Amino acid sequence: MATxxxxxxxxxxxxxxxxxxxxxxxxxxxxVTVLAGHAPFVATLKAGIVFVQTTDQNGKxxxxxxxxxxxxxxxxxxxxxxxxxxxxxxxxxxxxEILTAETRLAGSHSDxxxxxxxxxxxxxxxxxxxxxxxxxx
Amino acid sequence: MPSLKDLRNRIAxxxxxxxxxxxxxxxxxxxxxxxxxxxxxxRPYAExxxxxxxxxxxxxxxxxxxxxxAGTGSDKVHLLLVLTAERGxxxxxxxxxxxxxxxxxxxxxxxxxxxxxxxxxxxxYDILRRQFASEIIEFIDLREFKQVGFVNAxxxxxxxxxxxxxxxFDVATLFFSKFRSVIAQIPTAQRIIPAEIxxxxxxSDAVYDYEPDEGEILEALLPRNLTVQxxxxxxxxxxxxxxxxxxAMDSATRNAGEMIKKQTQLYNRSRxxxxxxxxxxxxxxxxxx
Numbered sequence: 001m002a003t004x005x006x007x008x009x010x011x012x013x014x015x016x017x018x019x020x021x022x023x024x025x026x027x028x029x030x031x032v033t034v035l036a037g038h039a040p041f042v043a044t045l046k047a048g049i050v051f052v053q054t055t056d057q058n059g060k061x062x063x064x065x066x067x068x069x070x071x072x073x074x075x076x077x078x079x080x081x082x083x084x085x086x087x088x089x090x091x092x093x094x095x096x097e098i099l100t101a102e103t104r105l106a107g108s109h110s111d112x113x114x115x116x117x118x119x120x121x122x123x124x125x126x127x128x129x130x131x132x133x134x135x136x137x
Numbered sequence: 138m139p140s141l142k143d144l145r146n147r148i149a150x151x152x153x154x155x156x157x158x159x160x161x162x163x164x165x166x167x168x169x170x171x172x173x174x175x176x177x178x179x180r181p182y183a184e185x186x187x188x189x190x191x192x193x194x195x196x197x198x199x200x201x202x203x204x205x206x207a208g209t210g211s212d213k214v215h216l217l218l219v220l221t222a223e224r225g226x227x228x229x230x231x232x233x234x235x236x237x238x239x240x241x242x243x244x245x246x247x248x249x250x251x252x253x254x255x256x257x258x259x260x261x262y263d264i265l266r267r268q269f270a271s272e273i274i275e276f277i278d279l280r281e282f283k284q285v286g287f288v289n290a291x292x293x294x295x296x297x298x299x300x301x302x303x304x305x306f307d308v309a310t311l312f313f314s315k316f317r318s319v320i321a322q323i324p325t326a327q328r329i330i331p332a333e334i335x336x337x338x339x340x341s342d343a344v345y346d347y348e349p350d351e352g353e354i355l356e357a358l359l360p361r362n363l364t365v366q367x368x369x370x371x372x373x374x375x376x377x378x379x380x381x382x383x384x385a386m387d388s389a390t391r392n393a394g395e396m397i398k399k400q401t402q403l404y405n406r407s408r409x410x411x412x413x414x415x416x417x418x419x420x421x422x423x424x425x426x
Binding site: 014029079 | 178179181182185186188189192193287344345346347348349353354357358365368
């Protein structure tokens with residue numbers, strides 16, 4: 001199976017680095033699946049789950065919140081503003097994130113910031129909903 | 138010839154100093170470990186960011202390119218952003234960063250350019266103030282923060298971006314000290330506006346599709362890159378400072394030890410000489426009877 005190099009980095013650490021078969025990315029305009037040989041593109045991310053399929057048919061999941069993905073001929077890189085292993089995410093973590101976004105929204109002054117934070121907040125709430133449903137299933 | 142009491146006092150005071158330098162060294166060593174891992178953890182993100190930027194930059198050169206990457210088209214006014222420590226007693230750490238910035242400022246002035254300086258950290262401000270009092274436009278104090286973090290970098294970046302937006306300068310350069318090891322810290326100058334693309338970081342020259350669109354992505358990415366680069370500067374600096382302090386205090390402790398050894402020897406010699414002298418006086422007194 002054709003593979004490509006994939007890296008997921010957050011400001012604090014490298015969460016994943018290695019050869020993968022496919023990656024599903026939550027871009028702002030919808031989920032994108034990247035396979036080897038994908039056309040180069042750049043997209044911004046929303047809050048959601050990155051699903052990584054490694055060569056041994058194992059799946060790995062990560063939670064990301066905001067950031068950017070770059071796909072070129074040889075490699076794919078996600079620069080996440082926030083990233084965690086899915087095992088480290090629970091409702092409490094998401095609630096904390098939502099609270100942070102809310103306080104920042106209340107404290108922001110420029111319209112641009114407000115718009116951006118509002119979007120983040122909507123994404124986070126949406127993701128929390130999805131996350132809870134997933135857990136229930 | 139100093140009296141025995143003088144010598145004793147001197148030895149006691151050097152011993153006290155040695156205790157202080159020893160303690161400072163151990164504190165620096167403990168802090169270094171944390172600062173070093175923070176600096177090293179921040180490296181991959183900053184490096185990937187540079188690579189992504191390098192890949193994108195080739196596609197956006199031209200008149201439509203954002204000013205943060207293409208520059209304002211002139212290089213009349215230079216901004217030097219000098220990151221130093223808040224505290225001294227760390228060897229040549231602060232002065233070597235300040236010297237690099239001073240040399241750069243002098244070179245730019247000799248070329249007839251205007252220089253503006255923003256100092257982050259008190260020590261650099263104290264050194265540069267002597268020569269460049271009129272050029273320093275701001276001094277940012279981070280003393281109240283025990284551990285510099287993303288928030289601090291964001292504040293500094295916002296400040297720089299606002300000034301850039303107001304057209305206060307054309308080119309910005311960041312001065313900090315790169316942490317190589319405990320004994321090697323390298324004072325570094327890095328151009329941040331327009332974003333400097335280091336040789337060899339570019340991996341592809343593909344034409345990218347953008348989602349949502351090019352302008353929006355670069356608008357979000359470029360200020361973020363600035364913050365990340367400043368954060369890296371601050372973290373590298375924090376590690377370098379502790380490393381420099383550790384080795385400076387280590388050699389201070391060693392010097393104090395040597396001094397104590399010499400002084401103790403001198404003290405013992407003069408004590409012995411005095412006893413011998415007294416004995417001679419007693420014996421010759423007894424003989425005279």
